[in-house]
Amino acid sequence: MKLVVQVKLLPTAAQGAALEATLRACNEAATWASKVAFEKDVKKNFALREHTYGEIKARWGLGAQAAQHVIKKTCDAYATLKANLRAGNLGRPGSKRRRRAVEKPIVFRPEGAQPYDDRMLSWQIPERRISVWTVSGRVKDVAFTASPEQLATLALYRRGESDLVCRDGMWFLLATCEVPEAPPNPDPVDFLGIDLGIVNIATTLDGEIMAGRALNRIRARERTLRAKLQKKNTPSAKRRLKQRRRKEARRAKDINHKIAKHVVAEAERTGRGIALEDLTGIRERVRLRKPQRATHSSWSFAQLGSFIAYKARRAGVPVVHVDPAYTSRTCAECGHIDRANRVSQAWFACRNCGFVDHADRNSSRNIRARAWQLWRRGAQSTAPAPPRQHRRIGTGRKRSVTASDARCASPAL
Secondary structure, three states, X not given: OEEEEEEEEEOOHHHHHHHHHHHHHHHHHHHHHHHHHHHHOOOOHHHHHHHHHHHHHHHHOOOHHXXXXXXXXXXXXXXXXXXXXXXXXXXXXXXHHHHHHHOOXXXXXXXXXXXXXXXXXXXXXXXXXXXXEEOOEEEEEEEEEOOHHHHHHHHHHEEEEEEEEEEOOEEEEEEEEEOOOOOOOOOOOOEEEEEEOOOEEEEEOOOOEEEOHHHHHHHHHHHHHHHHHHHHOOHHHHHHHHHHOOHHHHHHHHHHHHHHHHHHHHHHHHOXXXXXXXXXXXXXXOOOOHHHHHHHHOOOHXXXXXXXXXXXXHHOOOEEEEOOOOOOOEOOOOOOEOHHHEOOOOEEEOOOOOOXXXXXXXXXXXXXXXXXXXXXXXXXXXXXXXXXXEEOOOEOOOOOEEEOOOOEOOOOO
């Protein structure tokens, strides 16, 4: 399966300036190529190359490989736009959001990511150095830092392209690795049901509760601080906002990685599969009061589910998604369904048989039972065939291009 190892570059001032100039030149060329593709309605790689390849090399001084990657990046952006339109992710036909997306060409951010292949980038992994092509020529001996696990993965399994990324003034390389996966377990002894929630991020069938109290407090504090700084609107407040951006998302991602790693390790150790709720579309199905909307919108259940899925695939653990309807109202002992069974957020008390349990653990038992029913009827594991990376191409509309690489995740997690 494909994973992406993220390593941090440590360029000197001169090396950083060359990398920055390269990203700007490549993204300016991509924006121009996007305009040509839009005006001529030519959005296929080889067809667009006939209209743009020579001009890109002459005008921006890009090499042959870089020019081809710029053109391919542009075509990938339009392919992603087309897929989003087909899936309805940009609204209904005729909606304002959909018109904004299709009525003008895609614009790439100056610091958007740029793909590199082995002709443009070479690795000296033992020395922790790379040699990279730039518009100023080949830049050698650029230092990078990585953990021992990441270095071992790079040395053994690195294949294909790497993306050069500039994020908050720091430089990163996202290297694609073809990591072997364990053979899938065709006959799990049981399923580990997992109930996902906001108050408790995950509750397992075994009774383990991963509470979300600390994360929710962090989110509330960050939300209050953002509102105060935005209201103040001074230069120092703007600098503070810029410094703190993505901090909350990084914390949530780290917590989700740890939970997913623990859940998959436990399922692998006990020979069980993993049962999850299929919560697709839950934001559109529920209606919330205003104080609840921010909390619900920041609930990262999809990210946690995707982390569990790809880690489970790597470990050979089957994953089954079940219908979540009424799992919190159904008694795991007698099957009685009643809204009154859920006496509070934390507790479940069956009105029929008197069974009492933690509400989320009761839900996890129902999820496990539904997974067993699906598995016995021949359902296949829904652990994805290799996870996909969202390469930050950096369009003006905050859109990302999906590459046929892996989700950005360190194999050490």
